[in-house]
Amino acid sequence: xxxxxxxxxxxxxxxxxxxxxxxxxxxxxxxxxxxxxxxxxxxxxxxxxxxxxxxxxxxxxxxxxxxxxxxxxxxxxxxxxxxxxxxxxxxxxxxxxxxxxxxxxxxxxxxxxxxxxxxxxxxxxxxxxxxxxxxxxxxxxxxxxxxxxxxxxxxxxxxxxxxxxxxxxxxxxxxxxxxxxxxxxxxxxxxxxxxxxxxxxxxxxxxxxxxxxxxxxxxxxxxxxxxxxxxxxxxxxxxxxxxxxxxxxxxxxxxxxxxxxxxxxxxxxxxxxxxxxxxxxxxxxxxxxxxxxxxxxxxxxxxxxxxxxxxxxxxxxxxxxxxxxxxxxxxxxxxxxxxxxxxxxxxxxxxxxxxxxxxxxxxxxxxxxxxxxxxxxxxxxxxxxxxxxxxxxxxxxxxxxxxxxxxxxxxxxxxxxxxxxxxxxxxxxxxxxxxxxxxxxxxxxxxxxxxxxxxxxxxxxxxxxxxxxxxxxxxxxxxxxxxxxxxxxxxxxxxxxxxxxxxxxxxxxxxxxxxxxxxxxxxxxxxxxxxxxxxxxxxxxxxxxxxxxxxxxxxxxxxxxxxxxxxxxxxxxxxxxxxxxxxxxxxxxxxxxxxxxxxxxxxxxxxxxxxxxxxxxxxxxxxxxxxxxxxxxxxxxxxxxxxxxxxxxxxxxxxxxxxxxx
Numbered sequence: 001x002x003x004x005x006x007x008x009x010x011x012x013x014x015x016x017x018x019x020x021x022x023x024x025x026x027x028x029x030x031x032x033x034x035x036x037x038x039x040x041x042x043x044x045x046x047x048x049x050x051x052x053x054x055x056x057x058x059x060x061x062x063x064x065x066x067x068x069x070x071x072x073x074x075x076x077x078x079x080x081x082x083x084x085x086x087x088x089x090x091x092x093x094x095x096x097x098x099x100x101x102x103x104x105x106x107x108x109x110x111x112x113x114x115x116x117x118x119x120x121x122x123x124x125x126x127x128x129x130x131x132x133x134x135x136x137x138x139x140x141x142x143x144x145x146x147x148x149x150x151x152x153x154x155x156x157x158x159x160x161x162x163x164x165x166x167x168x169x170x171x172x173x174x175x176x177x178x179x180x181x182x183x184x185x186x187x188x189x190x191x192x193x194x195x196x197x198x199x200x201x202x203x204x205x206x207x208x209x210x211x212x213x214x215x216x217x218x219x220x221x222x223x224x225x226x227x228x229x230x231x232x233x234x235x236x237x238x239x240x241x242x243x244x245x246x247x248x249x250x251x252x253x254x255x256x257x258x259x260x261x262x263x264x265x266x267x268x269x270x271x272x273x274x275x276x277x278x279x280x281x282x283x284x285x286x287x288x289x290x291x292x293x294x295x296x297x298x299x300x301x302x303x304x305x306x307x308x309x310x311x312x313x314x315x316x317x318x319x320x321x322x323x324x325x326x327x328x329x330x331x332x333x334x335x336x337x338x339x340x341x342x343x344x345x346x347x348x349x350x351x352x353x354x355x356x357x358x359x360x361x362x363x364x365x366x367x368x369x370x371x372x373x374x375x376x377x378x379x380x381x382x383x384x385x386x387x388x389x390x391x392x393x394x395x396x397x398x399x400x401x402x403x404x405x406x407x408x409x410x411x412x413x414x415x416x417x418x419x420x421x422x423x424x425x426x427x428x429x430x431x432x433x434x435x436x437x438x439x440x441x442x443x444x445x446x447x448x449x450x451x452x453x454x455x456x457x458x459x460x461x462x463x464x465x466x467x468x469x470x471x472x473x474x475x476x477x478x479x480x481x482x483x484x485x486x487x488x489x490x491x492x493x494x495x496x497x498x499x500x501x502x503x504x505x506x507x508x509x510x511x512x513x514x515x516x517x518x519x520x521x522x523x524x525x526x527x528x529x530x531x532x533x534x535x536x537x538x539x540x541x542x543x544x545x546x547x548x549x550x551x552x553x554x555x556x557x558x559x560x561x562x563x564x565x566x567x568x569x570x571x572x573x574x575x576x577x578x579x580x581x582x583x584x585x586x587x588x589x590x591x592x593x594x595x596x597x598x599x600x601x602x603x604x605x606x607x608x609x610x611x612x613x614x615x616x617x618x619x620x621x622x623x624x625x626x627x628x629x630x631x632x633x634x635x636x637x638x639x640x641x642x643x644x645x646x647x648x649x650x651x652x653x654x655x656x657x658x659x660x661x662x
């Protein structure tokens with residue numbers, strides 16, 4: 001009897017222990033998946049930043065407020081369905097002293113961006129809508145209406161900004177639109193300032209730099225899927241707005257989430273520049289291609305003594321290479337464009353304003369600001385190549401370069417968006433590529449395969465975790481991140497490794513001065529703790545697809561062609577466009593797709609007849625061939641199976657792929 005009693009007690013104890021164990025596991029998981037406070041090391045790091053930089057200089061706060069006229073409550077903008085596409089009410093936590101979880105320099109920049117929003121006067125006749133989107137929209141008072149510069153990212157925010165100006169300054173039509181360059185946050189809201197009829201008829205002048213249309217579309221076509229995925233991390237789209245989440249992108253606040261569009265310019269500014277009189281306003285344009293954007297221009301207003309530097313000069317170090325992924329920019333050309341603008345317009349300039357941030361007033365102040373921006377990019381360029389010529393590799397150079405105090409203690413040169421570290425790597429890569437000359441780096445193993453060997457060489461997961469915890473406790477977060485990356489890639493289900501790596505990313509994010517470094521670190525931590533967050537696939541609007549140059553469309557299709565599936569294919573499609581009588585030949589052979597304008601094959605696999613717009617919609621995947629055939633929009637002659645075979649050769653890209661896990 002006693003034996004049975006003891007056995008029963010043991011069973012109860014085991015059951016209780018099991019229940020406790022399950023509760024402990026659940027508690028542990030809840031604890032590990034939550035954001036953590038700043039560590040002692042992070043607090044000390046951020047405190048040292050506060051001591052090193054000239055925080056007593058509050059001039060930027062005065063300039064950011066100067067000329068304020070009015071704003072929208074909470075900077076809230078909604079779409080026709082009542083959904084918020086932009087708002088800053090949740091950013092009010094910035095109105096106070098820096099929190100431990102934010103680099104105090106970035107906190108300062110976030111305050112300047114978020115807490116100064118609405119309509120501002122630059123000088124009489126020039127106004128800016130700031131912080132109602134990522135970028136600024138500038139309004140020039142012409143003789144009959146508004147000349148709108150850079151109508152933001154979304155139709156809704158652009159319309160709200162224009163309405164705010166009309167309410168407070170008097171209602172005026174839009175007499176012209178200027179796109180400073182080919183990035184979407186400067187043109188995609190154009191339908192908010194012009195009607196669809198005006199856009200269709202081309203009745204309002206739209207001025208842009210030469211090559212605008214192709215560059216505006218192409219950057220997001222060939223590598224669009226991976227670029228958009230990485231942009232979610234760069235701009236913190238997955239993060240809540242909070243002291244331990246999103247605080248700023250550095251270049252501005254969040255990107256608005258409304259309707260995007262594009263317009264075909266009615267007038268292009270050539271590379272040699274131009275002088276124009278638009279609605280009674282004289283403008284001198286200077287082209288600046290290949291620096292901040294593939295096609296861009298700055299311009300001067302003689303009657304206002306005002307210089308618009310577009311995105312060539314900002315109140316931050318900009319990206320020479322952007323983390324979302326794009327072609328590396330030319331830091332030397334960038335510096336020289338600023339120099340040329342100073343030489344050409346500096347003597348008469350009384351105010352400099354840009355497509356982001358706040359203006360700089362006064363001739364000497366404006367020239368000092370521009371000179372330091374000019375020298376910022378040239379210093380990074382020249383010193384990178386100096387150290388490369390001494391034999392240092394890309395990583396070594398990025399660790400060594402420190403700006404001289406005259407540049408680094410200028411707030412406008414701080415790395416809130418781009419960084420000196422990434423800028424040096426970009427310059428090295430532009431001139432020398434990714435290879436550092438060491439044969440060990442010539443043909444490395446793929447990351448997942450290498451991770452298995454690293455883990456084995458380092459003594460296995462237990463030894464790695466033991467040492468990683470020690471390093472984490474000492475604040476060696478960069479090293480912990482480097483080491484645990486291998487363990488996570490070798491053993492993706494190792495939750496302890498994922499959680500500790502997330503904790504390391506989090507502390508690195510809290511320490512980061514760059515808004516987009518912070519966003520990447522914190523987004524990476526979120527993926528490790530919660531997995532990939534599903535985002536619905538975004539299809540480009542039909543009006544944008546309808547404007548895609550056909551050769552660019554076929555380039556994008558060639559990227560989606562699965563070379564293994566298409567290795568043995570031999571398909572020739574003759575295409576006749578029914579609306580303009582143009583023709584194309586599309587060939588798939590040797591696992592490669594080619595598009596040939598003005599050609600047809602004498603022995604096609606099939607012949608297609610459809611409008612040029614429907615051709616774009618079909619090959620972009622927005623409308624299927626069976627639907628078009630059923631609706632009579634597509635006629636097929638020859639072998640219809642060839643078109644079916646052709647359609648099966650292409651990959652469909654998943655927008656929700658992992659970035660920090662295998």
